[in-house]
Every structure is written in structure tokens, then in C-alpha cells.
Amino acid sequence: MSPERVGEIVGCCRATAAAVAWALAAATAVAVPVTLHAAPVTIAFSGAVTSDPYGLSMVGAPISGSYTFDTAAPDAVPGSSIGSYRSTGLAYGFDALVDGTFYSTPGAVTVNVANNIGSDQYGVIGSFGDLTLELFLEDFSQTALADDALPAGAPLLAAFGVRSFRLFGSDAEFLGSVDRLACTAGCSAAGLPEPGTLLLVALAGLLWCGGRGRGTTLAVQR
Numbered sequence: 001m002s003p004e005r006v007g008e009i010v011g012c013c014r015a016t017a018a019a020v021a022w023a024l025a026a027a028t029a030v031a032v033p034v035t036l037h038a039a040p041v042t043i044a045f046s047g048a049v050t051s052d053p054y055g056l057s058m059v060g061a062p063i064s065g066s067y068t069f070d071t072a073a074p075d076a077v078p079g080s081s082i083g084s085y086r087s088t089g090l091a092y093g094f095d096a097l098v099d100g101t102f103y104s105t106p107g108a109v110t111v112n113v114a115n116n117i118g119s120d121q122y123g124v125i126g127s128f129g130d131l132t133l134e135l136f137l138e139d140f141s142q143t144a145l146a147d148d149a150l151p152a153g154a155p156l157l158a159a160f161g162v163r164s165f166r167l168f169g170s171d172a173e174f175l176g177s178v179d180r181l182a183c184t185a186g187c188s189a190a191g192l193p194e195p196g197t198l199l200l201v202a203l204a205g206l207l208w209c210g211g212r213g214r215g216t217t218l219a220v221q222r
Contacts, residue, residue: 038072038089039070039071040070041071041187042186043153043183044064045065045181045182046065046178047063047163047177047179048061048063049063049174049175050175050176052174053173054171054172056172062099063165064097065097067095067133067135068087068185069109069111069124070092073087073150075150081114081148082113082114084113085110085112085113089107092106092107093105093106093109094109095133096167101172103131103167103172105133109125113145113148113149114145115146115148118142120139120141120142120160121139122160132166133166134166134167135178136162137160137162137163137164138160144156154183154187163178163179164176
């Protein structure tokens with residue numbers, strides 16, 4: 001076997017072994033219980049006004065906004081089919097822009113999740129002073145949510161038949177539809193493969209590397 005060929009195989013095996021070690025470390029990190037830390041996630045939405053009792057805008061006017069919550073927020077009602085997750089702090093809140101007018105409820109936001117209570121429900125509420133902003137989704141087929149756990153990202157909007165936005169204030173009130181819901185910040189971790197997948201890929205690479213070495217040896221022996 002030529003020195004160049006040996007170097008190629010050794011390099012392959014070293015790189016693959018490093019990948020296996022990294023995958024094992026990742027799997028171990030997931031398997032060992034850890035303390036949950038704050039992980040802010042921002043969900044953006046858009047839609048249109050469907051009702052404006054104060055006559056401040058018009059039906060069909062654009063609505064957009066976002067809310068930021070903590071994926072590590074505890075469930076205030078554990079052991080039931082309903083989860084209520086409140087996030088508090090400067091990083092959290094609910095903002096909305098209704099036909100060019102900005103509304104905000106900073107400092108806290110609550111995400112409520114209900115599973116199989118006659119419907120599946122996902123709701124977001126932010127309050128500040130006399131202003132309340134709400135997002136409400138409901139699925140009467142009870143198939144939109146698997147349980148009452150806090151989704152780490154945006155729920156699938158198309159799975160819900162009811163998709164509404166609500167704003168209540170001392171001098172403003174809007175009802176609206178929601179046609180877009182997407183995670184825009186803090187959601188990059190959702191794209192990482194499962195530790196098991198990492199291990200399979202790395203081990204497959206190691207076997208492939210070994211196969212290359214054996215194939216070269218047989219060729220030399222012949």
C-alpha cells in the first residue's frame with residue numbers, strides 16, 4: 001500500500017472517530033437530566049381585521065405582530081389536559097401592529113395549551129394596564145396537538161379551524177383572523193438531528209472507512 005493511500009485511510013478514520021465521539025457526547029448530554037434554562041422563542045403572526053367596533057380602522061386592514069415566550073416556563077396546572085405557561089421578564093411580551101398603530105404588552109406573556117377537552121386549543125395572552133392582546137387557535141377534531149405540553153415553536157396553523165386575534169383596550173377593540181404563524185427567533189435548535197441519528201451516521205462512516213481499508217489490503221494481497 002502506498003504511503004499516500006495509508007495517509008488517506010488514517011485521516012478518514014480519525015475524522016470519523018471524532019464524529020462518533022462527538023455524537024456519543026451529544027447523546028450522553030441528552031440522556032443526563034439537566035436543569036432547564038431560559039430559552040426565549042419569538043413567534044410572528046399576520047392577519048386581517050374582521051371587526052372594529054370603535055371604527056378606528058376597517059375590515060380587512062392588516063394585522064401583524066409577535067410574541068416571545070420562554071420554552072422552559074413551568075406548567076401552572078400540571079397533571080391535567082390543560083397547560084398554562086407564563087413567561088416573565090424584559091425578554092418576553094406580546095406586540096401587535098393593527099393598520100399602522102402599534103400596541104404592546106411588555107414584561108410577561110402566557111401561553112395556554114389544551115388537549116382533548118372537546119377541542120384542542122392554543123392561546124397566547126399578554127396584558128399591560130388596560131390593554132390585552134390575544135391569539136387563539138382551536139381545532140374541534142382534536143388532532144392538532146398531541147398533548148398539553150408547551151410547543152417549542154409555532155404550532156401548525158393549518159391544523160386549526162379557528163384562527164383569531166383579539167385586542168381589547170379602554171379606547172380600542174379589534175377582532176381579526178390569523179393567516180400566518182412562524183417562528184422567527186430562538187428556533188434554530190429545532191433543526192438539530194436526534195442524537196440517535198448522529199450516532200447512526202457517524203457509525204456508518206466508520207464502517208465505510210474500515211471497508212475502504214480492507215478493500216485496499218485485499219487488492220495489495222492479490
